[in-house]
Amino acid sequence: MANSAKSTATETQKAPATPASPNMSVIAPAVAWLIPGAGHLIQKRWIRGLLLMASISTMFVLGLLMQGRVYHPNGGDILDILGFVGDVGAGGLYIVTRVQDWGHGAIAHATADYGTKFLIVAGLLNFISMADAYHIAIGKKP
């Protein structure tokens, strides 16, 4: 009882997050998907946006340099489908990779499998970044 009263008092002391324009709740996640971190940058969260952009983009590029495999759209094995879902989260990076026909994967390198995981996780982290950009846009997060 006392704890709930204390937590309520703490919540009311926090500065309320101001929601941006209604369109931003659609634009921010879309831009965040296309360019990792850009969803935060267009909402003037410069440091957060740059950190997300650097982390996700570097992870994706390292995955490619490690000869990781980029998954294509497929309807076969469930792990291949999930791999594609993870990869496509990287948005513009995934599109550029597919257009350039990179990411065939190399079984000759022991760490190439790590590269594949770097690519998938970069996409999954970008999904988290998109959700965060959306929460900022609707005023749920400062």
Added chain:
Amino acid sequence: MTLELSHFSAAVLFSVFASVVFGVTQRNTTREQIRYGLYCFVLFAGGVFVAGWAMWVLRH
């Protein structure tokens, strides 16, 4: 250009980038973000050591 990282350096890089994203997205204030990012990094890196030693024990 091909990058051939060791298993350990790949795991550390993975931990750094994932921790940064977790820290930035899962907490609100700067101080909380740094603390949570470091916490995640320690868990990731610590997990690598624990898993490594566990495999060594199983092998021997």
